[in-house]
Amino acid sequence: MKITLEKVHGSMNTFYMIDSDERDDYGDLALQLCEIDQGVDGLLVILPSKSADAKMRVFNRDGSEASMCGNGLRCVARHVCEKLGIEQAVIETMKADLTVRREETLMDGIETYSVQISPVLFDLKALPMEYGNQSTLIQQVIPEISQEIQFSAVAVPNPHLIGIVPKDIQKSPEHQKKWAEKFNGENDYFTDGVNVSYVTKLEEGIFVRTFERGVGFTNACGTAMTASALISCMSGLMPYGEVAVYNPGGMVKCTVDRNGDDIKLLLTGNATRLSEHEFNWSKDKAESGFTASRNLDEQRRYEKFIKEISVVVEQFA
16 A cells, blocks of 8 residues: 655654554554664654544554654644644644644744643653652652652653753763663553653753653653653743753753643744655565655755754763
């Protein structure tokens, strides 16, 4: 079966994207695409919705399905808004219907979209996480991991464990890799795995490195960056409001508004198209493959943006 794909990225969190109908084997397609192209993090599927302008499903490199993907949602937002000729839309995700909107560009020629990140859940059952008899984990040392790093757990709705670390730990990801791999294998804390992010304060904002469940270290994870901005504000590391979040794939802006227990999160960043493809999709992966491809010119402009912020990002390369 021949299908049409776009290759897209938000903060270099790269995906193939398909606009099609509901079916039960998109996880298999994600596995095939990620085996052929080692540079992608998964598959975005755009579907009809009964409650919103469109529906998004997200499949990781290992074929598992994620609850949400903030970087992917920006790419879906652009596709849906341009297809319908609108500036704002509502996208159905696994846990919530979320508002997306076209914004002023991060830099000339870079299409930029904001996406709502919701719900925000601190109850450990929402991740799920088991830690003694606690119901939440906010700015707390986990002695087994470190006597110094304070961790917080939050679902937005993807599960995240976020540690605030100094620059020396951020520069050497071995510590993060050890525990992220443990928590995404057999362990007593996270039965379904967890995204693990380490956060470091900068003069310009924060830097976030994420080990993503089902993917591994990734250039960026949208929900992780937003959750990290939230925890940074709650801890006093950053003031509430707009937070510049740098990552190995670039920079986004996360807006954190809080009024008591009411928390509103907004993720704003690029939605870049890399290429268009025709793909012959067969259940027999030996018969699957690309039959036609066309590169687009948008990445050149994004690379110019990366160059402008490289002095911040490269200190953790």
